[in-house]
Amino acid sequence: MSKPDLIITGSVAFDTVKTRTEEKQRVLGGAAVYASVAAAKFCRPGIISIAGSDFPAEYKEYLTRMGVDITGLAEGGGKTFSWAGSYEKDTNEAVTLDTQLNVFEGFDPHMPDSYKGAGTVFLGNLDPRLQLQVLAENPHIAFSACDTMNFWIDCAPELLREVFKKVSVIFINEKEACQVTGERSLVPSGQRLLEFGPEYVIIKLGKYGAAGFGKNGELFIIPCVPLDYDVVDPTGAGDSFAGSFMGYLSVRKRITFGDVKQAMVIGTVVAAQTISGFSTSALDIPDRSRILREAVDFSRCFAL
Amino acid sequence: MSKPDLIITGSVAFDTVKTRTEEKQRVLGGAAVYASVAAAKFCRPGIISIAGSDFPAEYKEYLTRMGVDITGLAEGGGKTFSWAGSYEKDTNEAVTLDTQLNVFEGFDPHMPDSYKGAGTVFLGNLDPRLQLQVLAENPHIAFSACDTMNFWIDCAPELLREVFKKVSVIFINEKEACQVTGERSLVPSGQRLLEFGPEYVIIKLGKYGAAGFGKNGELFIIPCVPLDYDVVDPTGAGDSFAGSFMGYLSVRKRITFGDVKQAMVIGTVVAAQTISGFSTSALDIPDRSRILREAVDFSRCFAL
Numbered sequence: 349m350s351k352p353d354l355i356i357t358g359s360v361a362f363d364t365v366k367t368r369t370e371e372k373q374r375v376l377g378g379a380a381v382y383a384s385v386a387a388a389k390f391c392r393p394g395i396i397s398i399a400g401s402d403f404p405a406e407y408k409e410y411l412t413r414m415g416v417d418i419t420g421l422a423e424g425g426g427k428t429f430s431w432a433g434s435y436e437k438d439t440n441e442a443v444t445l446d447t448q449l450n451v452f453e454g455f456d457p458h459m460p461d462s463y464k465g466a467g468t469v470f471l472g473n474l475d476p477r478l479q480l481q482v483l484a485e486n487p488h489i490a491f492s493a494c495d496t497m498n499f500w501i502d503c504a505p506e507l508l509r510e511v512f513k514k515v516s517v518i519f520i521n522e523k524e525a526c527q528v529t530g531e532r533s534l535v536p537s538g539q540r541l542l543e544f545g546p547e548y549v550i551i552k553l554g555k556y557g558a559a560g561f562g563k564n565g566e567l568f569i570i571p572c573v574p575l576d577y578d579v580v581d582p583t584g585a586g587d588s589f590a591g592s593f594m595g596y597l598s599v600r601k602r603i604t605f606g607d608v609k610q611a612m613v614i615g616t617v618v619a620a621q622t623i624s625g626f627s628t629s630a631l632d633i634p635d636r637s638r639i640l641r642e643a644v645d646f647s648r649c650f651a652l
Numbered sequence: 653m654s655k656p657d658l659i660i661t662g663s664v665a666f667d668t669v670k671t672r673t674e675e676k677q678r679v680l681g682g683a684a685v686y687a688s689v690a691a692a693k694f695c696r697p698g699i700i701s702i703a704g705s706d707f708p709a710e711y712k713e714y715l716t717r718m719g720v721d722i723t724g725l726a727e728g729g730g731k732t733f734s735w736a737g738s739y740e741k742d743t744n745e746a747v748t749l750d751t752q753l754n755v756f757e758g759f760d761p762h763m764p765d766s767y768k769g770a771g772t773v774f775l776g777n778l779d780p781r782l783q784l785q786v787l788a789e790n791p792h793i794a795f796s797a798c799d800t801m802n803f804w805i806d807c808a809p810e811l812l813r814e815v816f817k818k819v820s821v822i823f824i825n826e827k828e829a830c831q832v833t834g835e836r837s838l839v840p841s842g843q844r845l846l847e848f849g850p851e852y853v854i855i856k857l858g859k860y861g862a863a864g865f866g867k868n869g870e871l872f873i874i875p876c877v878p879l880d881y882d883v884v885d886p887t888g889a890g891d892s893f894a895g896s897f898m899g900y901l902s903v904r905k906r907i908t909f910g911d912v913k914q915a916m917v918i919g920t921v922v923a924a925q926t927i928s929g930f931s932t933s934a935l936d937i938p939d940r941s942r943i944l945r946e947a948v949d950f951s952r953c954f955a956l
Contacts, residue, residue, distance in 0.1 A: 535880045556860035569953045571875035576839045649873045650954050
């Protein structure tokens with residue numbers, strides 16, 4: 349089997365999701381799942397993660413069918429990581445009801461031999477210690493990105509800085525960008541994050557789009573995507589944004605800010621698709637050409 | 653004196669504004685004030701409003717100096733309308749602490765003879781009964797717009813529908829657009845509002861930009877403006893957005909959706925300027941050419 353274009357690490361999870369109208373129990377979720385299914389529209393992603401012995405074969409088959417290489421999905425002896433969250437109050441922000449680390453507590457990520465030589469990596473939200481370990485195992489990485497969350501900003505700020513220093517792209521949401529930099533607004537926090545070392549900083553604005561900063565003073569702001577349907581399940585929007593962004597760029601030779609802008613448009617379109625169904629169900633359907641068509645339609649909405 | 657290009661009605665007020673760090677008492681405010689000072693960068697606006705006998709001569713002189721025709725500013729016997737609000741919790745949304753209608757309770761708007769023949773009108777947030785009266789007094793209006801607020805949506809929905817039916821443009825914020833249409837998201841609510849009769853609907857997304865809908869299926873979404881400073885006082889952002897939008901369009905002969913897009917960019921830049929100081933203080937400085945320059949800079953931030 350050929351090596352992946354993009355290595356993705358992050359959680360593989362059972363999600364229990366409560367929305368204003370529905371509740372789904374133990375559906376397939378996790379940062380690595382959303383990111384890899386989204387990335388697979390543009391490249392061959394391989395995940396590095398861990399699932400428990402309760403992780404059903406059908407989920408593995410699903411990932412493989414979607415084009416995800418799961419050679420690096422270890423099976424731990426215990427239960428699969430699980431998360432429960434509610435969007436009853438605000439579709440733009442989850443309230444976490446429960447997190448069970450389970451097999452992730454002893455997770456020691458290793459790269460399968462068949463992944464060696466992959467040039468791109470996406471470090472999904474995870475303990476920065478593990479993110480650094482995955483980076484260290486891949487000395488030939490030319491382009492890398494990380495995501496994170498408030499928990500790691502609070503509990504492991506030094507390690508997180510190490511990650512920020514080593515990656516090409518930081519993905520972070522607006523609140524966390526302010527939290528980690530001590531700034532109170534978008535542009536100053538983006539600029540401060542660039543000082544940590546990456547080439548690009550992408551600040552996610554939830555349903556209101558995203559802002560991309562380049563280290564040569566570039567700035568690109570994407571508006572909200574004009575959904576003509578109600579949001580079903582916002583889980584995984586950020587991960588599928590980052591996954592498709594990285595998938596799109598992983599097959600390019602030299603990355604310019606123009607490519608980053610295109611990747612942001614594509615990430616936004618894929619994230620909007622993701623939230624139109626529970627779990628990854630809405631990501632099954634669109635193929636690369638449909639996504640590219642939707643990206644063109646979306647970009648017309650903000651063309652002067 | 654020449655007739656105004658744009659007639660603006662709405663409140664003239666004393667505002668008491670509490671932010672996270674400061675409180676300003678009884679500063680100049682009101683929808684007609686913000687909208688007219690902003691519009692005056694592009695045209696000659698004339699206001700129709702009422703102030704109390706306590707309204708200082710220096711505020712009148714200020715408006716005149718800014719290029720606002722105040723012939724239509726009546727003086728009532730009582731106190732000037734006053735509003736008090738707080739942004740301590742959220743800079744994107746005011747919590748109203750107090751509203752004193754005062755002279756507005758008996759306000760009977762009339763158009764001075766010198767305003768006759770003006771072709772454009774902006775009906776700032778006001779009792780829809782008064783908005784309709786101002787419209788009725790101006791049979792030669794070629795282009796008109798209204799703003800409103802949740803209070804009128806609740807208390808005078810029928811009259812508000814009458815206003816919506818008669819104007820060229822509805823300005824409304826996202827929450828109110830959902831409230832008035834019963835829809836839950838941006839695009840469906842914009843489309844429903846178009847069905848009420850206007851040519852264009854502009855849904856304001858606070859600091860996250862705005863979405864413009866045209867009756868021939870046009871859609872333009874503007875992203876958040878990349879402020880490189882902290883917001884000082886968000887009061888008047890929506891009014892100065894609408895005022896500069898209408899001021900810019902009031903001097904055009906035939907208005908296309910392309911003009912509406914440009915007007916949205918300009919409105920966003922002017923609104924961003926407004927909130928960088930208390931009251932209208934930050935609107936004093938920029939002239940038309942600086943605003944146009946900033947509009948070009950801003951539009952580069954979302955150009956692919």
